[in-house]
Amino acid sequence: MPTSRDPGDLLQGTLRILILKSLLLGPAHGYAISRWIEDTTGDVLRIEEGSLYPGLRRLQDRGLVSSEWGVSENNRRARYYTITRAGRALLRTEASIWLEYSRAVARVLRAEPSLA
Amino acid sequence: MNAGPTPRWRRYLGFIRPNVPADVDDELAFHIQSRIERNIALGLTPEDARREAIVRFGDVDEVRAALVRHDERQQATERRAEYVADCAQDLRFGWRALRRTPAFTLAATITLALGIGANTAIFSVLDAVVLKPLPYAQPDRLVTLGQGSSGEYLGLRDRLRTITDLAEWDPTTDPVDDGRDALRLTGVAVTANLMPLLGARPFMGRGFAPNDAVPGSGRVLMLSYATWRREFGGARDVIGRTVRLQGLPFTIIGVMPPSFRYPNAGVQYWRPYVIDTKNIGLMWGVGGKEFVGRLAPNATLDQARREVRAVWPSLRSANPIWDPGPEYRRDATVTPLKADVVGASAPLLWMLFGATLLVLLIACVNVANLLLARATARERELAVRAALGGGRARLMRQLVTEGLLLAVIGAAAGVALAVLTVHALVVGVPTGLPRADEIVVNGTALAFALVVGVATAVVFSIVPAVRATSAAARASGSMLGRRATASKSHARASAWLVGGEIALAVMLVVGSLLLVRSFAALRSISPGFDPAHVIAARISAPAATYAPGSDRLAAFYADVLDRTRAMPGVRHAALVDQLSLAAPVWAQAIRVQGQFEDVTHTLPLIEHLQTVSPDYFATVGIRMLRGRSFSDDDRAGQPPVAVVSQSVARRFWPAGDALGKRIGYPFDSPWITIVGIVPDTKQDSLRDTSTATMYLPWSQRTTMVGSELWLVARTTGDPAAAGAAIRRIVHDIDRGVPVSDVRTMRDVVSSSVASARFTMALVTVFALVALALGAVGIFGVMSYAVSERRQEMGLRMALGASAGGVVRLVVGRALRLAAMGTVAGIACALVATRPLDRWLYGVSPVDPATFAAVPIVFAVVALLASYLPARRAARASPADAMRDAGVRSAG
Secondary structure, eight states: OTTOOOHHHHHHHHHHHHHHHHHTTSOBOHHHHHHHHHHHTTTSSOOOHHHHHHHHHHHHHTTSEEEEEEEOTTSOEEEEEEEOHHHHHHHHHHHHHHHHHHHHHHHHHHSSSOOO | OOOOOOOHHHHHHHHHOOOHHHHHHHHHHHHHHHHHHHHHHTTOOHHHHHHHHHHHHOOHHHHHHHHHHHHHHHHHHHHHHHHHHHHHHHHHHHHHHHHHOHHHHHHHHHHHHHHHHHHHHHHHHHIIIIISOOSSSSGGGEEEEEEEOHHHHHHHHHHOSSEEEEEEEEOOOOOEEOSSSEEOOOEEEEOTTHHHHHTOOOSEEOOOOGGGGSTTOOOEEEEOHHHHHHHSTTOGGGTTOEEEETTEEEEEEEEOOTTOOSSOTTOOEEEEOOOOGGGGGGGTTOOOEEEEEEEOTTOOHHHHHHHHHHHHHHGGGGOTTOOOOTTTTTTOOOEEHHHHHHTTHHHHHHHHHHHHHHHHHHHHHHHHHHHHHHHHHTHHHHHHHHHTTOOHHHHHHHHHHHHHHHHHHHHHHHHHHHHHHHHHHHHHSOTTOTTGGGOOOOHHHHHHHHHHHHHHHHHHHHHHHHHHHHHHHHTSTTTTSOOOHHHHHHHHHHHHHHHHHHHHHHHHHHHHHHHHHHHHHHHTSOOSSOOTTEEEEEEEOOTTTSOTTOHHHHHHHHHHHHHHHTSTTEEEEEEESSOTTTSOOOOEEOEETTTBOOTTSOOOEESEEEEEOTTHHHHHTOOOSEEOOOOTTOOTTSOOEEEEEHHHHHHHOSSSOOTTOEEEOSSSOOOEEEEEEEOOOOOSOTTOOOOOEEEEEGGGTTTTSOSEEEEEEEESSOGGGHHHHHHHHHHHHOTTSOEEEEEEHHHHHHHHTHHHHHHHHHHHHHHHHHHHHHHHHHHHHHHHHHHHTHHHHHHHHHTTOOHHHHHHHHHHHHHHHHHHHHHHHHHHHHHHTGGGGGGOSSSOTTOHHHHHHHHHHHHHHHHHHHHHHHHHHHHOOHHHHHHHHHHHHHO
8 A cells, every 4th residue: 555665565455456446347257357457457567366366365354355156258167256345445445545646656757857 | 257056066065064175276276277278379388388377376385275274264254153143043033932832831941940940959958968978077987886875985985996986975955044044055965085086176266175074174165156156146255254054154165167067957065075984883874875986997887896796795794783684785786977867868858859850750751742742733834944945954953942942941940949949948847857957959950950851852852853854855845735644653752751741640649649648647646645735845944953852943843833723724734854755755674573573684664754743644634544643642752653554554464453563663672553554645756656654753753853844734725825924934933944845735746747747748749740740741732632633523523423522532532541641650659659668657558549549630630631622622613624624735
């Protein structure tokens, strides 16, 4: 989170936003989430895919996502995650903080003297 | 990504519990597999595709372990929460179900409460009185040797090797005067080693020292804790205070702790027993002293018995002037102290405990039966729930929860009942129950009864649940159809249960009837005197002021008699040394002129000797058969005279006339002439068969009896009213003379059978409870049968059966049930009531009248209990029955 000085927290906060945002499209399994992040960021924010699952468990423990077993497009058993009402509310709050933060950083970076 | 059905094998696994590691593996494998497939689609070789996928993923094993750990923790939490929620739901549902059927709930609760309460109460008494060890150091090593004299005591103490320490105590009681009003305390004289022998230390002050017990000293006493609190206000400065005993000053030196109550809880003080070793010859043969000892560390009871039997008879050679013959004390025995203290109470309490076990058993059978009937009635409900997907385990848990709830409520009521009953028992038991003050509600007993009660409720909730749910599984298709097989087997089980219940109740009723008949027989015995209109009072003239044989003593009692006779409404008044039926009246060995004159040989024993004043026979209503009563002329110095009862006269002079014959004390003394013959009277108890009694005039015996006498008076009106006046008369003459035990003779006679009445009343209460439970059982079974067969009854009536016919049908079934139970019960009772023999008087344990009455009693109970259900059956209209049948087949 931006308010924290711990880079680990910052990373986790980022991961959380990414997961929750990906689930706005609808229920998805872990692989689909990682593919969505990959495609949307053009593979810039590459996350270690293994950390995705503990992250999902933490979100589930806090009631931000729920999960159930289903069958994938290619007919395989997969666990599907769905964003909850609480997850949407948190995403909205955190998204606005993130946007404000990045706008502020952008303003700083564009200010005189220019970097070039 | 549509959520389809889980594979079948998974569902099966999930039935036991979710397989966490497998799920985690599935999830991770799906991810990596998907990535590999994409990589291959992007053109990588399979090996590169796999390597790239795993690199992207990171440490698979670590992630997997973390997820498994997390998911398993999660699972456990969820299961716990679910379980708690289910239980809460079960309890709520169970409570609602019980509330819906208040009659059932009440019947089951009361039944359980009665069973648990009665059983716990009696076991508590049994445990406190019989089972618990005595509150002394190493109580199982303590023994009693019975009674003897101080000379024998010294001999035994010095010679016995198997008994390390021997103490003696004298059970006679003395009044205590603490300087205020006359205060009557009951105490015993004990040798100084008694308390150390029992392992008891004083609570306050000091114990007896050896020099407290030498002749010339011994004017000290110790108080019991209860007496110190009650009579002396628990004052610390009581030590050193002086009280008067037999007119002599005694110093209080100590107070014993509350747990010390030897020889019984009635003892209020202890004083040293002084043995005059210089004049020990005089103390031989003056028996009645109790011996208590401690077994040597390695000695067994048998060794001690052998030694006592060898040593005791040899003691007589130590004393030249007293020889009771070579067989003296050859039969001496050593009894564990507890057996001696508990005595006759043990078999009585075991018998009562047996009775309450029957009650508990009946209660359990009754609860089982009620639960069965209820389960049958709910079969449809259960079948529907099972069909709607209520799992079998879940349904069973629901039913067991209901059973437990019922058991807990019943048990709580039972505990309350036990507490009340124990209190009532402690207050209500007739005197003579030892250790009564140690009785408290017993935890073990409570636990036992609770376990039995709860187990019954649970087991008989599970059985119908298993049946109902399996029946439901079998018949899930036609669940609303006729429930045939299960009901029939329930009905059969119920009939068996009720039959068994009746059999158990029969045993209790037989026992109760036997005791009632025995008690009636006991009460119809005439004591041989007329207790109506007679009052008695114990007058304890202190020996120090009124020495036995002194003129002062004679004048005192003459004054008491004169003033009592002068009271309005008093017709006769007399004195007697030992009141009949109040306590054992002692025996006396005698010489008989011309028959038994040699004092060195065994002399005949007259079972009872009473020392009386002239008007005694008229006062207590004993008529003279022949000769005369005592008169004022039979004074000291005049020719000694006696009155004997009929059986004495018959025993020694079977052919001739006892009048004018002569008898004597068992030592060299003038002959005593028999001047009158009276009927035999009961002396020790109404059951007493040894009623031979010899009466001697008090004026010729004042030196041989104590200064304490009973005053008896015959009144024209209510004798109890004279009690206060008698107390006043004695108080007016000398306020230092305590008057106690002011009782009417009717009360004395009635108290002498108090323990028989107590036994009878308790067993009768148990029998009534058993009868009531049996009636409830029959009622339940018949009600259920009638409701099951409503259709059949309606059909019968439609086909022309009369209402009376239907009633007869139902009642007849109940009678058959009762008859089977009664036959079984009587068969058991023929064996089970044998041990009652010792409490029966004038009735055989297989008394035909009793055994004949029992079937009648149970027939009446069966009639009453089945009449209401039968009436209901007879009222079932054919139309109702048909409609009911229609609904069933339509459903």
